[in-house]
Amino acid sequence: MVRFPSQLETDRLVLRSPSRRDARRLLKAVVASQPELRQWMPWAVDAYDLDKARAFCEGAAHKLASEEEFTTLVIPKHRRRVIGCCSLTARDWGVPMFEIGYWLRSDQVGHGYATEAARAMAELAFRSLAAERVELRIDDLNARSYAVAERLGFEWEATLKANERGTNGELRNTRVYALFTPNRLP
Secondary structure, three states, X not given: OOOOOOEEXXXXXXXXXOOHHHHHHHHHHHHHHHHHHOOOOHHHOOOOOHHHHHHHHHHHHHHHHOOOEEEEEEEEOOOOOOOEEEEEEEXXXXXXXXXXXXXXXXXXXXXXXXXXXXXXXXXXXXXXXXXXXXXXXXXXXXXXXXXXXXXXXXXXXXXXXXXXXXXXXXXXXXXXXXXXXXXXXO
């Protein structure tokens, strides 16, 4: 039995697992935002094409089936177009501990969609998967992204200094935000 659902709904969004037929819509969202995504997402540095979008969709299905990750397309209920992705990765089922990741189309940033999607993933982790810890790991320069964590009440635990290479090849710092069972979402 798979512990992750195939879909979540919020007030404004449908978060559902991608299928191969979603590849063109995903490609359109990535290409529309690639200059901005390239700053933060290693997979967005090189050209993104239909083959990569198909591989992403197929990989998401495999990760869902293996209970490794619940990757979703972010789709507004009123428009039915892909505006981003949000994922919940199982880092350690023994704790249980999870990590949330997300990105949005550049023209959809600032409407609260990332916060709404991340909240839905955190709620899933705590309510349905018995999470004890949920993390967000965010580049220290990505203020818009860590504002999402702060709005959701995640605690800024640490900044890992020079812990990995950024997409520009330079060392970067990573902020680690966490939420725990006792203090859950506001």
